[in-house]
Amino acid sequence: MPTMARYGDPSLPTLVLLHGFLGTKADWLPLMPALSQHFHCICLDLPGHGDNQAEGSTEAKLDFDFCVENIVTRLDSLNPSPEPFHLYGYSLGGRIALHLAKAYPQRLLSLNLESCHPGLVDPQEKTARTKNDAQWAERLLHLASKDFLSLWYQQPVFADMTVAKRKALIEHRSAALDLHPKQLLKEVFLATSLARQASMWDVPSQLACECHFFVGSQDTKFHALAQEWQLHAPILVHSISGAGHNIHQAAPEALIATIVKLLG
Numbered sequence: 001m002p003t004m005a006r007y008g009d010p011s012l013p014t015l016v017l018l019h020g021f022l023g024t025k026a027d028w029l030p031l032m033p034a035l036s037q038h039f040h041c042i043c044l045d046l047p048g049h050g051d052n053q054a055e056g057s058t059e060a061k062l063d064f065d066f067c068v069e070n071i072v073t074r075l076d077s078l079n080p081s082p083e084p085f086h087l088y089g090y091s092l093g094g095r096i097a098l099h100l101a102k103a104y105p106q107r108l109l110s111l112n113l114e115s116c117h118p119g120l121v122d123p124q125e126k127t128a129r130t131k132n133d134a135q136w137a138e139r140l141l142h143l144a145s146k147d148f149l150s151l152w153y154q155q156p157v158f159a160d161m162t163v164a165k166r167k168a169l170i171e172h173r174s175a176a177l178d179l180h181p182k183q184l185l186k187e188v189f190l191a192t193s194l195a196r197q198a199s200m201w202d203v204p205s206q207l208a209c210e211c212h213f214f215v216g217s218q219d220t221k222f223h224a225l226a227q228e229w230q231l232h233a234p235i236l237v238h239s240i241s242g243a244g245h246n247i248h249q250a251a252p253e254a255l256i257a258t259i260v261k262l263l264g
Helices: 025-035 064-078 092-103 123-142 145-152 163-177 182-191 220-230 252-263
Strands: 004-007 014-018 040-044 085-090 108-114 210-216 235-240
Touching: 004 025, 004 064, 014 025, 014 064, 014 092, 025 040, 025 252, 040 064, 064 092, 064 182, 085 092, 092 108, 108 252, 123 145, 123 182, 145 163, 210 220, 210 252, 220 235, 235 252
Parallel strands: 014 040, 014 085, 085 108, 108 210, 210 235
Antiparallel strands: 004 040
């Protein structure tokens, strides 16, 4: 099965989109009718997600560097003479996008991050996150998909979701989760844990292109993070009203309008 989906005229500027943990390339489908009028959109499944099952890989290989090379290799397979592109990543996809930007800064027209953490600095926070992620990894592996997702989407960062949206998302995600063994997803989750992530706070300062940070108006945690990051790096923060952590799901029209205004 294909691990990429393309929308829009290839002669338009390319916009590469990376989904978050538990997502797939199909997460971007609702945005494609509008975005593909302005960009050649390439939506990719991250390793361990959707149709990208990365068979034969080990946890040691499924780290950020592996994810970056997996993405770049697939992009290069589309064009023997690849041109620079706009890169957009949500949450985990944003953290991987930061690593790609650091490794291949010359490939980017712009870096666009949605609700994305640049890395933990406090050792105690890293230790706590390691323990927390280990618990989530075991739940992912041993609980029924619906039970795991019900717990996952009760986390404070998803508090803005309505009961109806949460229920629909759990139904959708559980069906997708049950299509593949969960061991690989668990390994990706641990290998790309925020606790294992190196600091990416200074990456925007190293780029020649602009770095845009999109945050939902209801996401107080990432609003505070964005304000702190602005003190250290030249990121341009855009608050999207009516959204929490998952902006492209909660307020797609407002997000699309902002992206087109900035990059189109």
